[in-house]
Amino acid sequence: MKKxxxxxxxxxxxxxxxxxxxxxxxxxxxxxRAPQYxxxxxxxxxxxDVKGDVPIINGLNHYIGMxxxxxxxxxxxxxxxxxxxxxxxLGIVVLLMxxxxxxxIWTGVFVVIAAYSFIDFYKWEYDYxxxxxxxxxxxxxxxxxxxxxxxxxxLLNFEVLSQPDVAGWCYIVSGIILASVAIYExxxx
Amino acid sequence: MKNIRLLLAAAxxxxxxxxxxxxxxxxxxxxxxAASKVYVAxxxxxxxxxxxxxxxxxxxxxxxxxxxxxxxxxxxxSVFPENGYGYSEETKAMLNTTQGQVPWDDQHHLELSQTxxxxxxRWLFANANNTPRVARxxxxxxxxxxxxxxxxxxxxxxxxxITENTExxxxxxxxxxxxxxxxxxxxxxKKNFKSTASFIKVDSSTGHMSLAFQIVLPGMxxxxxxxxxxxxxxxxxxxxxxxxxxxxxxxVNASQKDKDYIVAVNWKKAEEYAKAGKGKKVPAEYAHNTxxxxxxxxxxxxxxxxxxxxxxxxxxxxxxxxCPKSPHGCDIDPTGEYIVGSGKLAALIPVFSFSKIxxxxxxxxxxxxxxxxxxxKYQDVLHGEVQKPGLGPLHTEFDGRGNAYTSMFLSSEVVxxxxxxxxxxxRVPTYYSVGHLMIPGGDTKKPNGKYLVAYNxxxxxxxxxTGPELAQSAQLYDISGDKMQLILDYPTVGExxxxxxxxxxxxxxxxxxxxxxxxxxxxxxxxxxxxxxxVRNGNRVDVYMTAIRSHLVPDNIEGVxxxxxxxxxxxxxxxxxxxxxxxxxxxxxxxxxxxxxxxTVTLKYTPLKQGIQPFYCTDFxxxxxxxxxxxxxxxxKGSNVPLRYGTGETAPAPTAADTVAAK
Numbered sequence: 001m002k003k004x005x006x007x008x009x010x011x012x013x014x015x016x017x018x019x020x021x022x023x024x025x026x027x028x029x030x031x032x033r034a035p036q037y038x039x040x041x042x043x044x045x046x047x048x049d050v051k052g053d054v055p056i057i058n059g060l061n062h063y064i065g066m067x068x069x070x071x072x073x074x075x076x077x078x079x080x081x082x083x084x085x086x087x088x089x090l091g092i093v094v095l096l097m098x099x100x101x102x103x104x105i106w107t108g109v110f111v112v113i114a115a116y117s118f119i120d121f122y123k124w125e126y127d128y129x130x131x132x133x134x135x136x137x138x139x140x141x142x143x144x145x146x147x148x149x150x151x152x153x154x155l156l157n158f159e160v161l162s163q164p165d166v167a168g169w170c171y172i173v174s175g176i177i178l179a180s181v182a183i184y185e186x187x188x189x
Numbered sequence: 190m191k192n193i194r195l196l197l198a199a200a201x202x203x204x205x206x207x208x209x210x211x212x213x214x215x216x217x218x219x220x221x222x223a224a225s226k227v228y229v230a231x232x233x234x235x236x237x238x239x240x241x242x243x244x245x246x247x248x249x250x251x252x253x254x255x256x257x258x259x260x261x262x263x264x265x266x267s268v269f270p271e272n273g274y275g276y277s278e279e280t281k282a283m284l285n286t287t288q289g290q291v292p293w294d295d296q297h298h299l300e301l302s303q304t305x306x307x308x309x310x311r312w313l314f315a316n317a318n319n320t321p322r323v324a325r326x327x328x329x330x331x332x333x334x335x336x337x338x339x340x341x342x343x344x345x346x347x348x349x350x351i352t353e354n355t356e357x358x359x360x361x362x363x364x365x366x367x368x369x370x371x372x373x374x375x376x377x378x379k380k381n382f383k384s385t386a387s388f389i390k391v392d393s394s395t396g397h398m399s400l401a402f403q404i405v406l407p408g409m410x411x412x413x414x415x416x417x418x419x420x421x422x423x424x425x426x427x428x429x430x431x432x433x434x435x436x437x438x439x440x441v442n443a444s445q446k447d448k449d450y451i452v453a454v455n456w457k458k459a460e461e462y463a464k465a466g467k468g469k470k471v472p473a474e475y476a477h478n479t480x481x482x483x484x485x486x487x488x489x490x491x492x493x494x495x496x497x498x499x500x501x502x503x504x505x506x507x508x509x510x511x512c513p514k515s516p517h518g519c520d521i522d523p524t525g526e527y528i529v530g531s532g533k534l535a536a537l538i539p540v541f542s543f544s545k546i547x548x549x550x551x552x553x554x555x556x557x558x559x560x561x562x563x564x565x566k567y568q569d570v571l572h573g574e575v576q577k578p579g580l581g582p583l584h585t586e587f588d589g590r591g592n593a594y595t596s597m598f599l600s601s602e603v604v605x606x607x608x609x610x611x612x613x614x615x616r617v618p619t620y621y622s623v624g625h626l627m628i629p630g631g632d633t634k635k636p637n638g639k640y641l642v643a644y645n646x647x648x649x650x651x652x653x654x655t656g657p658e659l660a661q662s663a664q665l666y667d668i669s670g671d672k673m674q675l676i677l678d679y680p681t682v683g684e685x686x687x688x689x690x691x692x693x694x695x696x697x698x699x700x701x702x703x704x705x706x707x708x709x710x711x712x713x714x715x716x717x718x719x720x721x722x723x724v725r726n727g728n729r730v731d732v733y734m735t736a737i738r739s740h741l742v743p744d745n746i747e748g749v750x751x752x753x754x755x756x757x758x759x760x761x762x763x764x765x766x767x768x769x770x771x772x773x774x775x776x777x778x779x780x781x782x783x784x785x786x787x788x789t790v791t792l793k794y795t796p797l798k799q800g801i802q803p804f805y806c807t808d809f810x811x812x813x814x815x816x817x818x819x820x821x822x823x824x825x826k827g828s829n830v831p832l833r834y835g836t837g838e839t840a841p842a843p844t845a846a847d848t849v850a851a852k
Contacts, residue, residue, distance in 0.1 A: 055765075056764070056765050059737070059765065062739075063811075063812060063813070137739075137813055137816075
């Protein structure tokens with residue numbers, strides 16, 4: 001088994017440091033804007049919580065019969081920190097081993113977690129946007145309220161913008177580093 | 190014959206020229222460009238908050254300047270059905286006095302709190318003229334936070350004026366009365382009647398007021414006052430009239446003397462004398478009402494004692510300055526050197542010099558005494574007189590550029606003059622009969638000399654007529670140039686006596702947006718819909734209710750009987766700016782509530798007749814506001830309808846008895 005290059009070894013603590021941001025900053029943010037909310041509304045998704053103007057957004061959602069968004073309903077807020085924790089421990093193991101193959105596997109695990117997170121986030125948005133209370137006071141035929149996974153969308157009078165937040169960007173940078181280093185290591189074989 | 194023809198021709202010429210010799214029109218006073226000076230575009234804020242006294246309506250109204258738009262009415266001394274002030278169980282106590290609840294008053298003057306002689310945007314003080322009281326309004330919430338009643342006072346007119354660091358708020362009595370509640374003949378005025386100047390200490394961090402001491406002065410009418418600043422920091426000046434000590438037909442009998450007095454009080458000395466025990470503690474009953482924001486509850490404490498300071502026992506504390514003739518305003522310029530007395534019956538404006546006053550006091554050069562209080566010599570302390578300023582000078586404010594502006598009640602005008610040489614510089618008409626005028630910060634060390642507002646007593650022809658009583662009036666002048674320019678008329682609520690204004694930035698960004706519900710300390714709070722309940726105790730029923738867009742919980746209540754005292758404790762669960770909910774119940778003779786987000790307010794309701802009484806939200810809160818309602822079933826006294834309540838799934842289900850009854 002080939003040894004990791006110096007670049008490969010340095011990349012591990014860098015990635016771990018970047019991922020530490022997940023516990024310090026929000027990962028994702030969904031901004032809403034409408035005439036009656038001049039300051040706009042923001043929902044911030046953290047690794048283990050959902051913060052920001054959630055009570056106000058919940059207040060709005062009662063018109064259209066969307067479920068109340070509350071932290072307790074998300075198993076993700078338990079699973080994701082554990083997954084990232086395990087991933088970090090794996091990183092230390094990879095660093096100690098100093099070999100290429102574990103590094104590839106480690107990168108693979110990252111890709112799986114990332115892909116799963118995105119799929120889960122999409123499903124979560126789909127569920128909230130589509131599973132509306134049939135008894136809701138306001139029902140617009142054919143209307144669903146799924147926010148965009150990433151990017152901009154108009155939902156009734158609300159403009160919705162969904163994008164990574166600080167920790168999300170750190171996460172993306174981690175992914176880029178892992179992928180590029182993995183390719184670099186493969187070429188240096 | 191020729192002469193007669195000539196005469197006729199002359200007469201004809203006069204007759205022909207008559208219609209062209211028009212009198213000045215009152216509408217012609219506005220020059221071009223005025224509209225653009227007061228236009229505040231949609232989405233833009235006004236530059237100043239203007240607080241205007243409500244006179245006989247007992248409230249304070251808030252306008253934006255320069256637009257003149259009404260922003261809010263703050264109930265202070267009057268009950269206010271709009272939001273339940275004075276009606277809700279939480280606020281009833283604010284209007285307590287030793288005479289029970291006095292739910293109205295006559296609100297004349299306002300003063301914004303100051304630090305180092307500059308406005309600090311923390312509190313606004315307001316006086317009640319009739320039942321002597323001073324209120325403090327918290328400018329974070331625009332709510333009345335405290336009301337202090339004053340003993341030994343009647344007609345609390347020269348009030349509430351403050352010292353440079355808001356150390357004290359003063360309250361001088363307009364009607365002299367015997368101290369305590371002595372039963373004496375009115376004709377014993379000279380012997381038994383006294384005027385008092387009350388000094389209310391203000392806690393510098395909380396704003397809490399307490400009556401520190403009262404200075405007992407000879408029987409006369411104290412009119413207005415102002416504290417010194419800078420070099421005159423230690424002094425307070427009160428204008429007075431009726432030093433004739435008349436007690437009947439004052440119109441004539443109180444206008445006899447050529448000069449009345451400006452009473453100069455060294456409040457620093459008074460403070461020392463009070464501390465040194467020179468005063469006399471006497472029994473006195475007065476109410477002290479405070480609104481506890483944490484508990485969201487007003488409480489009343491009946492105070493039992495006051496400290497009286499007699500100038501006889503306290504040398505160098507009080508002096509009299511002769512001032513022609515029935516002075517109204519008593520205004521100190523921004524440097525603290527000049528004291529302008531406005532003798533409302535005088536044909537001139539006397540300006541006194543503080544340094545000359547100090548010299549005269551030092552030399553003990555008196556012209557006599559007024560019931561034991563030394564009188565300084567007019568000529569010794571005079572800086573000079575403004576000659577022929579107009580008729581009926583009332584009140585003066587300053588622009589910080591060495592100019593003074595005096596309102597002229599009789600000649601309906603504002604006159605600008607120079608403090609340096611006392612020459613009249615400009616005059617503009619007002620419509621009509623101006624009382625006080627106001628420049629933002631115009632009675633502080635740092636006036637903002639951009640605008641002047643005249644508060645007028647009569648408004649004939651200024652607005653669309655509305656029956657015998659017309660809109661009350663304020664007029665805005667641009668005073669930034671050499672010539673004053675009228676740029677806006679704006680109607681006001683109640684009779685505006687005086688106003689205060691400060692830059693919006695001082696207040697705007699400190700506004701409380703909503704109350705944090707987790708800090709709601711009201712004893713009847715309902716934390717969340719799960720905790721609502723209805724509790725009966727004898728004939729008292731407590732309804733712990735919540736309000737959120739767009740429903741009330743519970744919205745079905747049964748088992749309440751005629752004659753019960755039902756207390757609706759409504760908690761607004763919202764945590765967002767500008768989402769109050771209202772609460773009203775059919776036929777309630779009391780009032781309604783307006784409950785701010787995170788607040789709990791209680792409405793008492795005593796049903797007099799059986800029947801179903803709908804209740805509902807009165808503040809259009811959401812698209813489903815009309816649906817935000819419920820029913821209270823009031824059953825005859827002595828019936829055995831059980832107490833049941835709920836909303837949605839927990840709403841009272843029909844019972845067997847109900848089904849039978851329905852059949």
